[in-house]
Amino acid sequence: MRETSSLTLVGKALSHPLRERMLWMLGEGERCGCEFAPELGVDPSIVSRYLGILERAGLLTSRREGVRVMWQLADPQLLDVLEQLGELTKEKVA
Amino acid sequence: MRETSSLTLVGKALSHPLRERMLWMLGEGERCGCEFAPELGVDPSIVSRYLGILERAGLLTSRREGVRVMWQLADPQLLDVLEQLGELTKEKVA
DNA sequence: TGTTACATTACGCATTATTGCAATAATCAT
């Protein structure tokens, strides 16, 4: 591993099925971090780590609201772009 | 790691700065695999592995031409989408 | 202060990825 460009960071963040799923969950709107663990069936510590990875990649932003941290997509267009990326890389099977 | 959806695969493929660079090199047009090693300063075996990773992620396609293998982007729009993704994840610094 | 709820971080270990080198494969020309 040499350096880490921004797209590389985004790639790393997307490199995990649960993190990808978390992005889609946020497509429906802002969420409290505490909602992910039960829905994904993982420990809250993992959720916190994943959210941090997605945030540092520039995919998410957050704001604190009392004891909770609310998360949202960094940009509303984000899922559209990711969907396009999915389409363009889908094999055109015969 | 649980399962591997298509976007997850794409993410993994993008998760390396040299692989990302190879994509941009291909934005200028089709290339022989043999051109990458000297330009990137790595062993040809690494180039071969990286190209395979990018191909399996659906980002590239290839065709053999004699002793060479020629590589191209799976879709001409790909770099546009990646560029958009880069823009959307760029921090809006104050 | 003590308690409760949510969030984050630290540590250790298992898993996976990366990479250099050597060996093997594929194609073509002589």
Added chain:
DNA sequence: ATGATTATTGCAATAATGCGTAATGTAACA
């Protein structure tokens, strides 16, 4: 068949990630 060029794969060492558990933070409130 031999040799030249490009490509791929196997193996072993090293590096990076993932994850479970436990510990620590942070905010609200009685």
